[in-house]
Amino acid sequence: MPPRRRTKLICPLTCTSPAALRGAMDQAKARGADAVELRLDYLAAPPTPEDLRPLLADPPVEVIVTCRPVREGGRFDGDESARLALLRAAAELGANWLDVETDADADNLPADRIILSHHDFACCPTDLDALAARLDESPAAVNKIAFAAAGPEDALRALDVIRAAAKPTLALAMGEAGVTSRILARKIGAFGTFGTLTPGAESAPGQPTLAELTGLYRWGELTETTAVFGVIGCPVGHSMSPAIHNAAFSAAGVDGVYVPLLIQPGEEHFRRFLDAVRARPWLDWRGLSVTIPHKENALAYVGADRCDELARKIGAVNTITIEPDGSLRGDNTDYAAAIDALCDAMGIPREGLAGRDVAVLGAGGAARALVAALTHYRAIVTVYNRTLARGRALAEEFACAAAGRDALAGLRAEVVINCTPLGMHPRVDRCPLTDIPPGVRVIFDTIYNPVETRLLRRARAAGCTCVTGLDMFVNQAVAQFETWTGTKAPRSVMRNVVLKHLTSAS
Numbered sequence: 001m002p003p004r005r006r007t008k009l010i011c012p013l014t015c016t017s018p019a020a021l022r023g024a025m026d027q028a029k030a031r032g033a034d035a036v037e038l039r040l041d042y043l044a045a046p047p048t049p050e051d052l053r054p055l056l057a058d059p060p061v062e063v064i065v066t067c068r069p070v071r072e073g074g075r076f077d078g079d080e081s082a083r084l085a086l087l088r089a090a091a092e093l094g095a096n097w098l099d100v101e102t103d104a105d106a107d108n109l110p111a112d113r114i115i116l117s118h119h120d121f122a123c124c125p126t127d128l129d130a131l132a133a134r135l136d137e138s139p140a141a142v143n144k145i146a147f148a149a150a151g152p153e154d155a156l157r158a159l160d161v162i163r164a165a166a167k168p169t170l171a172l173a174m175g176e177a178g179v180t181s182r183i184l185a186r187k188i189g190a191f192g193t194f195g196t197l198t199p200g201a202e203s204a205p206g207q208p209t210l211a212e213l214t215g216l217y218r219w220g221e222l223t224e225t226t227a228v229f230g231v232i233g234c235p236v237g238h239s240m241s242p243a244i245h246n247a248a249f250s251a252a253g254v255d256g257v258y259v260p261l262l263i264q265p266g267e268e269h270f271r272r273f274l275d276a277v278r279a280r281p282w283l284d285w286r287g288l289s290v291t292i293p294h295k296e297n298a299l300a301y302v303g304a305d306r307c308d309e310l311a312r313k314i315g316a317v318n319t320i321t322i323e324p325d326g327s328l329r330g331d332n333t334d335y336a337a338a339i340d341a342l343c344d345a346m347g348i349p350r351e352g353l354a355g356r357d358v359a360v361l362g363a364g365g366a367a368r369a370l371v372a373a374l375t376h377y378r379a380i381v382t383v384y385n386r387t388l389a390r391g392r393a394l395a396e397e398f399a400c401a402a403a404g405r406d407a408l409a410g411l412r413a414e415v416v417i418n419c420t421p422l423g424m425h426p427r428v429d430r431c432p433l434t435d436i437p438p439g440v441r442v443i444f445d446t447i448y449n450p451v452e453t454r455l456l457r458r459a460r461a462a463g464c465t466c467v468t469g470l471d472m473f474v475n476q477a478v479a480q481f482e483t484w485t486g487t488k489a490p491r492s493v494m495r496n497v498v499l500k501h502l503t504s505a506s
């Protein structure tokens with residue numbers, strides 16, 4: 001189904017000379033923009049109408065002309081009448097659109113080309129609905145409201161404004177937490193969204209690049225019915241999940257988009273966003289990945305009775321599924337991913353772990369998921385941890401043994417699993433074991449960057465079967481994809497995305 005109206009991909013241009021602006025207009029078109037916004041207030045010197053002529057004569061795409069004054073977060077600090085004269089000259093030279101602030105005198109400007117704009121760089125206006133209604137009642141052709149987002153629920157408020165408006169509307173929640181409003185603008189039928197030519201060329205906080213919108217976020221494929229997914233975390237900007245899942249949707253032909261969701265620590269922040277999602281069934285929000293620090297909050301929100309048994313034991317949910325009727329389900333794909341990577345490498349079913357000696361190094365979040373799963377399948381587990389008390393607490397909870405790191409010299413186990421960061425990028429020379437103890441047949445390093453850690457190199461040299469953190473990482477993304485879509489995940493596509501990211505990061 002096509003979107004209600006074709007949402008323009010607008011490239012804001014913040015060049016300091018008219019000549020550079022002209023060149024950037026062609027580049028924006030080449031990268032998929034439908035329109036450019038000429039930010040005249042970024043020019044080193046105020047332009048004359050003669051400067052504007054070559055920019056507005058036969059432009060490659062539609063042109064929005066903006067000369068934002070300092071009082072609205074722009075850079076123009078000259079005379080207001082000179083600013084309005086510049087906009088009038090742009091109109092006479094054929095600019096498609098003129099961005100005019102709500103407090104400006106727009107009487108001499110053509111109303112059918114005005115984008116009437118309001119900006120709030122502090123927060124979401126408390127009177128957002130009244131403000132939107134006032135814009136709707138004005139003679140201007142298009143409404144624009146941009147405000148700073150405190151959390152991703154503010155992005156949903158921006159989408160509400162677009163949906164409720166009688167006129168074409170741009171509503172944007174600025175900042176990293178608001179990026180969903182920019183990505184989903186097309187699904188909701190906004191007038192447009194902004195995408196920069198390059199990283200760092202933003203005219204407002206949180207603008208993705210054109211390449212991110214058209215490539216990573218599948219702009220050209222978004223429709224009114226596209227299902228929405230995302231990853232909740234803090235921080236979340238480094239997460240590979242949007243790249244993995246969007247590539248997987250593309251490869252598998254799934255009508256979905258996956259966005260990053262920056263939610264500050266604290267159950268109240270988590271709850272506020274989930275409540276906001278569930279109050280808007282028209283979003284078609286179907287799934288959420290949950291990472292640090294919200295996995296416990298996810299379990300509490302979904303409710304233990306709607307989570308899988310091991311998620312309850314571990315005390316953490318990393319996957320939420322939202323059914324079309326709004327009901328929720330919580331899963332923990334971390335443990336399943338780890339245990340299946342191990343069992344696949346050993347060529348045994350999960351039940352085949354019963355009675356096998358397993359040493360787990362570390363007692364943090366990753367160790368907890370593994371110890372819960374291993375003891376569930378009746379493996380004989382010993383936790384070795386630097387802080388013995390923490391190791392003992394974990395061991396007591398899951399009825400297994402604990403030892404300090406000084407006991408590693410006498411380690412006797414068939415399987416060793418490293419759940420510490422020893423050997424992780426950038427300190428790749430470190431290794432949790434100086435030698436591979438006799439009798440060890442399988443070594444699993446949960447670290448995925450680098451894929452081949454020093455521990456795994458030692459293990460291979462000693463003839464052990466090796467399991468990588470990459471196997472575990474890809475498994476958990478595959479499990480999420482299959483849980484949400486009910487279709488087989490394109491595993492090799494997902495694995496290649498991770499490898500590409502790791503190569504470019506190191």
Ligand code: NAP
Pocket residue numbers: 361362363364365366367385386387390418419420421422424446447448468469470472473474476
């Ligand atoms: P975490 O909760 O911070 O726990 C870290 C554990 O490592 C703790 O037991 C800590 O011991 C121990 N540790 C830290 N630095 C150490 C050092 N210098 N020497 C000895 N022990 C040390 O971290 P996590 O979330 O469990 O992550 C641990 C590892 O798992 C990371 O390397 C991560 O890459 C990996 N992981 C992989 C995946 C995947 O999908 N492949 C997913 C999650 C995690 P203390 O208790 O003494 O502090």
